[in-house]
Amino acid sequence: MEEENHAQSESYAADITSIREAKVRISPYIHETPVLTSQSLDYIARKQLYFKCECFQKGGAFKIRGASNAIFSLSDDQAAKGVVTHSSGNHAAAVALAAKLRGIPAYIVIPKNAPKCKVENVKRYGGQVIWSEPTFQSRESFAKKVQQETGAVMIHPFNDKYTMSGQGTITLELLEQVPEIDTIIVPISGGGLVSGVTLAAKAINPSIRILAAEPKGADDAAQSKAAGQIITLPETNTIADGLRAFLGDLTWPVVRDLVDEILTVDDAAIVDAMRMCYEILKVAVEPSGAIGLAAVLSDQFQQSTACKDSKKVGIILSGGNVDLSVIWESFAK
């Protein structure tokens, strides 16, 4: 166990120490979010489910954990010229909010197809919006340009030690709230959330199973895991606007080595899960946030060997920023 933890800390960008440091650093700026349970959903899933409600987090998503950890780790000199990032929305709002808390400017590159409510969050927190095309390449090149012009520090949405460590603080909270959890289901996109959550969980209890949930229309992580190398896709097609990014060189090794399985679900199942969150849990969850519930209900999980050994399943409801019109139109289909 000692050796295993030591090996981890040498191999990956973040570790349990950086995650524990993150918790101390960010605790003045974030909510400790509650865990909700529902006998009705337990009955449907045939498991005891523990919903970690990051939709109630500041800014409406877990992203403030990583963003505040990265921004409050900067020296005053580094922070002086501000920060820049690119994001479809939740990381953008989180960087804007954390920068506001630190009193420095935030430049936010946002793809044109980002949900309106997420863009409004960025503006409400005082972030300066720069529009890009809706591709990852366009986002990155716009952000680099802003970085060169302003001298702002790049706060990467996932491929960064501090971002990953901040997201990992969810595990510390969750395992304090429900120590007996044996499985955690985490949405996967660029891998910042899943890698932080996984590194913390496996360090605390190596037997905890980590399942990553991914939309079928953006299944690069499942393909990467199968191929043993990072696979990117020419395009993605999913309602889960927060799950369209691809793995980075810092997050991929964690996914490759420590994530036990990747479950892929289609958009119809994601919408069904959103509806159940709304109607049964009484929680507004965005499509990317509901995917964990969709995954635990999927045939892929229910018929797997992992399912047999899972009794108490933590599900990270990662965010709640969804335009009501999106919910309504999805449910009406």
Place this chain on the structure above:
Amino acid sequence: MEEENHAQSESYAADITSIREAKVRISPYIHETPVLTSQSLDYIARKQLYFKCECFQKGGAFKIRGASNAIFSLSDDQAAKGVVTHSSGNHAAAVALAAKLRGIPAYIVIPKNAPKCKVENVKRYGGQVIWSEPTFQSRESFAKKVQQETGAVMIHPFNDKYTMSGQGTITLELLEQVPEIDTIIVPISGGGLVSGVTLAAKAINPSIRILAAEPKGADDAAQSKAAGQIITLPETNTIADGLRAFLGDLTWPVVRDLVDEILTVDDAAIVDAMRMCYEILKVAVEPSGAIGLAAVLSDQFQQSTACKDSKKVGIILSGGNVDLSVIWESFAK
């Protein structure tokens, strides 16, 4: 203080002792619901707001507290022939659920205009539905008929010592979670919730201010308080389907003597508050549940002397059972 508590216990149907007993009795059957906060809403309200989320309670509303207290207080002989009640929905589902937990039949009289999602809750918990006309008189006469035919025990939705005491357990939890609260805003209808909450709060700390929130289209409690006697209305007209009942002879004395003020809000303000709960808190709240937020934002409160002395305000989000179509159509207006 000693004398005051003693006077209370002689004067009203419930008291801090019956409420503490209720807490012990019902704790195996209910959730301890979380308290959420939002800096955005604090900014809008110019107060520190603490949202007690009874929408996450079993059955989706606070009603299981009173119903389970009443049903688990029955002797085996009393319970054998089952229980009966009449309710627009949340109390109905709570009685069905508590009866199921006790293993006895539940006969539920429901007015024809009750929301579909609430009726489905009753059926899901195994309650036997008897339809009545949408008037309080029709509800009561149908319930009495069932009572005579079956020998079932009537579980009154509000005008009952055990129901009132169960609802009062919310205060015990809330003041443990946020001891520094100086004001609590509670929806008022038949008065079961507000009387239980008030009796507990004033016994623990007589300086806690209790404000009851009522729809303008069903303002019988405000009229009663002004007249010094129970006033009933020929009809009610409000989107808040849970707030259409009138005070009973056990709840009225508490409202008359101990509730500090009644705030009335119109349906448009209730819908605005529902939207804020959904978009900012990420919580699905029914119209009756959102009225406390509407009240704290109302001119009537913001311009009152009570407002000046209120710093930390507890708001009871009493329930979350709302058909999505109701939300959507309300927001679209």
